Amino acid sequence: MNRHLTILIAILTTIIASCHGKPDEKEKDTAVKPAQEKKDSTTRVQLTAEQLNSADLKTGKATQNDMATLLKVNGKVDVPPQNMVSISFPLGGYLKATHLLAGMHVTQGEVIATMEDERYIQLQQDYLTAKAKQEFLEKEYDRQQQLNQGKATSDKIVQQTEADYKAGQIQLSALNQKLALIGVNAARLEPGTISRSVPIYSPISGFVSKVNVNIGKYVNPTDVLFEIVNPADIHLALTVFEKDIPTLAIGQEVTAYTNGNPAKKYTCKIILIGRDINPDRSVEVHCHFERYDKDLIPGTFMNADIAASSRRVWTLPEEAVVTTGGKSYIFKVLDTHDFEMVEVKTGARANGNIELITPDEPALQNDNYVLKGAYTLLMKMKNTGEDEE
Numbered sequence: 001m002n003r004h005l006t007i008l009i010a011i012l013t014t015i016i017a018s019c020h021g022k023p024d025e026k027e028k029d030t031a032v033k034p035a036q037e038k039k040d041s042t043t044r045v046q047l048t049a050e051q052l053n054s055a056d057l058k059t060g061k062a063t064q065n066d067m068a069t070l071l072k073v074n075g076k077v078d079v080p081p082q083n084m085v086s087i088s089f090p091l092g093g094y095l096k097a098t099h100l101l102a103g104m105h106v107t108q109g110e111v112i113a114t115m116e117d118e119r120y121i122q123l124q125q126d127y128l129t130a131k132a133k134q135e136f137l138e139k140e141y142d143r144q145q146q147l148n149q150g151k152a153t154s155d156k157i158v159q160q161t162e163a164d165y166k167a168g169q170i171q172l173s174a175l176n177q178k179l180a181l182i183g184v185n186a187a188r189l190e191p192g193t194i195s196r197s198v199p200i201y202s203p204i205s206g207f208v209s210k211v212n213v214n215i216g217k218y219v220n221p222t223d224v225l226f227e228i229v230n231p232a233d234i235h236l237a238l239t240v241f242e243k244d245i246p247t248l249a250i251g252q253e254v255t256a257y258t259n260g261n262p263a264k265k266y267t268c269k270i271i272l273i274g275r276d277i278n279p280d281r282s283v284e285v286h287c288h289f290e291r292y293d294k295d296l297i298p299g300t301f302m303n304a305d306i307a308a309s310s311r312r313v314w315t316l317p318e319e320a321v322v323t324t325g326g327k328s329y330i331f332k333v334l335d336t337h338d339f340e341m342v343e344v345k346t347g348a349r350a351n352g353n354i355e356l357i358t359p360d361e362p363a364l365q366n367d368n369y370v371l372k373g374a375y376t377l378l379m380k381m382k383n384t385g386e387d388e389e
Contacts, residue, residue, distance in 0.1 A: 058372035062364040068307040075238035083230040093117030127175040134168040141165040206230035236287040247308035315353040331370040
């Protein structure tokens with residue numbers, strides 16, 4: 001009897017222990033399952049048939065495209081030295097007259113100002129005096145040569161006359177060049193045409209960029225009166241860092257635009273890559289505008305996009321990539337109604353496509369992704385998360 005009782009107690013103990021164990025395991029499973037479901041809900045989104053129809057999603061595979069690295073730089077509109085002239089007056093003097101204003105157009109050879117000074121009178125006087133004297137010295141030299149042939153005069157006198165004649169030639173030539181410096185044509189100068197005023201002619205055609213004087217002001221030979229720019233050959237001087245220089249080449253296309261009107265694009269081509277590296281490790285790159293535009297004023301700040309070397313990359317449409325929390329994501333298609341949000345790293349953008357650096361190539365090659373409507377899925381996922389909270 002005692003033996004049966006002992007067996008019965010053991011069986012009852014086992015049953016009681018078993019009954020207490022099962023609820024613990026069930027509670028454990030219940031505790032884990034919601035956590036797992038919450039984790040899945042943060043990266044996956046499911047749509048009903050009705051939601052799928054209204055979302056207008058488009059799916060497909062990533063594609064490989066040739067994409068150039070877009071180099072963004074800046075610089076300013078510049079003019080080559082031969083197209084910019086600083087006008088001064090070699091002898092100085094008083095500005096008697098000018099009609100110039102900054103922005104005005106002038107033509108090569110046009111009188112742009114008149115200078116006045118008593119030294120101009122003296123210079124013209126010296127030239128005419130030297131010219132008259134030279135005519136006498138020339139005749140005297142010829143006469144002494146003829147006398148010397150008949151031994152009527154000594155060789156010394158002939159030599160002295162020749163020296164005086166050649167010295168007169170030198171003086172006359174020097175005065176001729178001085179008159180040319182102030183714009184006076186010596187060949188047309190006569191005693192009755194001596195003037196205290198001389199004109200200043202424009203050396204090039206272009207636009208007046210600076211007027212530094214006013215009427216009545218005395219200017220020194222080193223003072224710059226006006227600056228004139230010929231915009232026919234303006235170019236764009238860009239600042240490019242040393243590390244990006246290997247991606248550039250002569251003839252490469254550049255798209256430039258101003259901060260004030262970024263929608264208006266100017267097409268340029270690289271014509272010169274500098275060889276001097278500045279202290280900030282930058283190099284100057286010169287580009288030529290394909291078309292002249294009067295709105296392009298020297299000194300204007302401009303931005304520029306340069307399409308650097310092209311490479312083959314995996315891409316998706318830009319609208320396939322969404323950004324949230326400072327990170328970029330795409331949606332991988334799991335089945336017709338089920339999608340998974342995958343974090344990605346992106347690269348260059350061109351022609352509406354964006355380069356995908358991650359995921360790896362096998363995934364991009366084999367998986368399907370949402371090409372259109374990714375933002376809709378992102379909003380659905382956020383709304384679902386808020387409802388669960």
